[in-house]
Amino acid sequence: xxxxIQVEYLGVVRLLTxxxxxxxxxTCSPTLGQILECLxxxxxxxxxxxxxxxxxxxHIPGFPASQLKWPxxxxxxxxxxxxxxxxxxxxGG
Amino acid sequence: xxxxxxxxLRVNLCTEEMRIEDLPEELMLNYLGGRGFNMKRLYDExxxxxxxxxxxxxxxIGVGPLTGTLFPGAARVNFSAKSPQTGILGDSNAGGFFGPxxxxxxxxxxxxxxxxxxxVYLYIKDGEARLKPAQHLWGKEVFATQEAILQExxxxxxxxxxxxxxxxxxxxxxxxxxxxxxxxxxxGMGTVMASKNLKAxxxxxxxxxKAAQPEKFMELLQExxxxxxxxxxxxxxLLLGTTKLVHALNEAGCLATKHFQTGRxxxxxxxxxxxxxxxxxxxGKGCFACTVPCSRFFSIEEGxxxxxxxxxxxxxxxxxxxxxxxxxxxxxxxxxxxLCNRYGMDVISASECVSFAMELYQRGLLTKxxxxxxxxxxxxxxxxxxxxxKIAFRQGFGDVLADGVVEAAKRIGKGSELxxxxxxxxxxxxxxxxGLKAYALGFAVATRGGDHLRSEPSFEFTEDPEEGIRRFxxxxxxxxxxxxxxxxxxxxxxxxxALADCLNVCKNTLVNMEILPFHQAAELLTAVTGIxxxxxxxxxxxxxVVNLERAYIVREGIRRKDxxxxxxxxxxxxxxxxxxxxxxxxxxxxxxxxxxxxxHWDIATGIPTVEKLEQLGLQDxxxxxxxxxxx
Numbered sequence: 001x002x003x004x005i006q007v008e009y010l011g012v013v014r015l016l017t018x019x020x021x022x023x024x025x026x027t028c029s030p031t032l033g034q035i036l037e038c039l040x041x042x043x044x045x046x047x048x049x050x051x052x053x054x055x056x057x058x059h060i061p062g063f064p065a066s067q068l069k070w071p072x073x074x075x076x077x078x079x080x081x082x083x084x085x086x087x088x089x090x091x092g093g
Numbered sequence: 094x095x096x097x098x099x100x101x102l103r104v105n106l107c108t109e110e111m112r113i114e115d116l117p118e119e120l121m122l123n124y125l126g127g128r129g130f131n132m133k134r135l136y137d138e139x140x141x142x143x144x145x146x147x148x149x150x151x152x153x154i155g156v157g158p159l160t161g162t163l164f165p166g167a168a169r170v171n172f173s174a175k176s177p178q179t180g181i182l183g184d185s186n187a188g189g190f191f192g193p194x195x196x197x198x199x200x201x202x203x204x205x206x207x208x209x210x211x212x213v214y215l216y217i218k219d220g221e222a223r224l225k226p227a228q229h230l231w232g233k234e235v236f237a238t239q240e241a242i243l244q245e246x247x248x249x250x251x252x253x254x255x256x257x258x259x260x261x262x263x264x265x266x267x268x269x270x271x272x273x274x275x276x277x278x279x280x281g282m283g284t285v286m287a288s289k290n291l292k293a294x295x296x297x298x299x300x301x302x303k304a305a306q307p308e309k310f311m312e313l314l315q316e317x318x319x320x321x322x323x324x325x326x327x328x329x330x331l332l333l334g335t336t337k338l339v340h341a342l343n344e345a346g347c348l349a350t351k352h353f354q355t356g357r358x359x360x361x362x363x364x365x366x367x368x369x370x371x372x373x374x375x376x377g378k379g380c381f382a383c384t385v386p387c388s389r390f391f392s393i394e395e396g397x398x399x400x401x402x403x404x405x406x407x408x409x410x411x412x413x414x415x416x417x418x419x420x421x422x423x424x425x426x427x428x429x430x431x432l433c434n435r436y437g438m439d440v441i442s443a444s445e446c447v448s449f450a451m452e453l454y455q456r457g458l459l460t461k462x463x464x465x466x467x468x469x470x471x472x473x474x475x476x477x478x479x480x481x482x483k484i485a486f487r488q489g490f491g492d493v494l495a496d497g498v499v500e501a502a503k504r505i506g507k508g509s510e511l512x513x514x515x516x517x518x519x520x521x522x523x524x525x526x527x528g529l530k531a532y533a534l535g536f537a538v539a540t541r542g543g544d545h546l547r548s549e550p551s552f553e554f555t556e557d558p559e560e561g562i563r564r565f566x567x568x569x570x571x572x573x574x575x576x577x578x579x580x581x582x583x584x585x586x587x588x589x590x591a592l593a594d595c596l597n598v599c600k601n602t603l604v605n606m607e608i609l610p611f612h613q614a615a616e617l618l619t620a621v622t623g624i625x626x627x628x629x630x631x632x633x634x635x636x637x638v639v640n641l642e643r644a645y646i647v648r649e650g651i652r653r654k655d656x657x658x659x660x661x662x663x664x665x666x667x668x669x670x671x672x673x674x675x676x677x678x679x680x681x682x683x684x685x686x687x688x689x690x691x692x693h694w695d696i697a698t699g700i701p702t703v704e705k706l707e708q709l710g711l712q713d714x715x716x717x718x719x720x721x722x723x724x
Contacts, residue, residue: 010340012329014367053325055554057344057673065672066344068556087344090573091326092549092605093335093408 011088033074096622107207126157128594131173166599179518189272197298255293257437266442278439305623334387336366346671347528360421398424412523413444419471445520516543540642580687653699
């Protein structure tokens with residue numbers, strides 16, 4: 001079985017990767033930590049470190065509302081069709 | 094004198110008298126600088142009976158002990174007076190280069206009194222000041238005014254703070270603009286300046302600033318610079334600045350959209366900071382001595398808004414003229430901000446007035462005829478831009494909106510006050526308080542009215558329960574949709590914000606990035622001024638300023654009943670499309686209880702207790718409030 005995880009980049013990660021979105025394929029359900037590892041391998045340390053500074057909104061198929069996750073939530077299991085959205089932390093403006 | 098210049102310029106526009114006074118030591122020790130200096134003067138010199146637009150109101154311009162030094166972002170300047178927009182405390186600050194130049198010109202504070210017989214501008218250079226005729230500048234837009242003064246003085250290094258035509262026309266939310274777009278926009282300080290026939294203040298200085306312990310000062314600065322460079326937000330602030338918030342708040346379901354009818358804007362991507370960075374941004378731009386230059390120059394090379402170029406915008410303007418009014422055209426939003434900058438209006442208040450009218454139009458409370466034939470349907474960018482022009486020049490329906498949303502609702506009637514999004518007469522910003530409970534409380538109690546910059550409690554977004562317990566005693570304090578602990582959070586960040594404004598440094602670093610904790614601020618202040626500050630003294634100075642301001646608005650009649658929010662935020666849950674924020678309302682009353690208790694203020698009235706005021710050394714304030722029968 002192929003598990004597809006969609007990743008969308010907002011905030012500074014989008015500017016640094018020059019990408020808005022991409023998908024990753026796995027042979028079994030990955031954890032959030034594995035996604036972060038994939039990003040590190042693909043884009044290098046600078047972007048991997050930036051990913052750790054972002055909020056992550058997780059949309060799981062079948063759930064109406066997104067969930068806020070953090071890079072520290074490494075063990076969260078992702079399902080096929082999950083969408084991860086990396087976004088800047090909300091701090092004052 | 095170290096850190097401070099030790100001089101205050103007092104200008105009487107009626108008599109044209111200029112007096113140079115010594116900066117009282119009491120101000121330095123107890124109020125630190127800028128906002129603190131101005132608030133003490135405002136309390137002492139502008140009593141309740143003063144008409145904000147009368148000759149008795151005074152305009153105070155203050156900078157702090159770090160202004161003009163290499164401390165990152167120590168570039169800001171506070172403008173304060175009694176507000177014509179709210180009738181209470183008026184205060185606003187701006188970045189750029191004006192503040193440091195004022196300090197180099199030899200002054201820590203300027204006090205402007207009276208009304209000039211004809212338009213003038215004040216020119217301050219190296220310890221001397223004079224008034225110059227400004228009849229030829231009256232009516233000019235902000236950019237043109239600044240350019241004309243630089244040419245007239247034949248000095249490209251002169252820094253100018255000026256007003257635009259909106260202020261001259263009496264628009265109540267007109268600001269004072271430095272470096273073209275650096276706006277002290279809130280609470281109508283530009284309107285006060287116009288009422289005095291003062292078009293601009295031009296400053297130029299070459300005087301030295303001296304630190305008491307220069308080596309220690311530089312050592313601390315290097316530490317602080319490293320903290321900033323290594324901060325997790327550094328790159329985001331550098332590349333996106335505050336425009337990052339369009340997407341971030343939209344995703345959280347609390348981006349002010351269609352006048353707070355929802356927190357989710359379907360066109361957010363088209364008007365996001367990311368889109369701006371990818372399309373029109375040309376390069377970054379910073380204030381004096383900044384290590385996180387978060388602003389930007391942009392230019393539009395093609396399309397309907399071809400040729401538009403400027404600096405900025407900040408999130409408030411960007412969202413104000415996009416999501417708040419339902420516009421998904423980035424060029425149109427930038428044009429809206431540009432109009433406000435050129436005419437000299439506050440983008441938050443202006444966008445509230447326009448979006449308020451649009452909601453009334455949607456609800457059938459305002460007709461096309463009443464709106465001068467404008468189709469105020471959400472997303473009609475042409476109507477938004479036309480309405481901004483009309484407001485600035487008080488033309489037709491624009492005149493109704495030019496006094497702010499409270500007065501507009503009174504004139505329109507039909508129950509429209511229900512839709513006026515303000516606190517104490519000051520229009521609120523571009524995030525929905527229902528999705529940020531500490532911000533909601535901060536709005537309700539802010540001493541200048543509905544304002545986020547009096548506290549900026551973004552700690553509530555950390556969602557780290559252990560940090561919540563460690564810092565504020567309860568895990569809920571770290572969660573934006575919870576209300577427990579928020580009284581303590583807001584008090585803490587009020588004092589951090591007061592410290593930032595007294596030192597006249599940037600809140601992005603000092604409050605949002607939490608650079609320079611109180612103990613480090615004490616070390617730094619000691620190194621720069623030679624005055625032995627301690628952590629406790631610095632924290633108390635910030636707390637003193639907050640209490641003094643509260644006493645000022647209490648003297649103006651403000652009580653707990655006024656510390657409230659528009660009914661929508663208290664009763665209407667955020668709709669389902671708001672995702673993680675859906676269903677949320679603001680539980681204000683328990684937060685207020687905790688807030689007053691944390692401040693040691695009277696819970697029933699919101700009046701600071703005599704004990705608290707005396708503990709902060711505010712015996713003179715106690716005496717005044719006693720004399721007036723308030724305490």
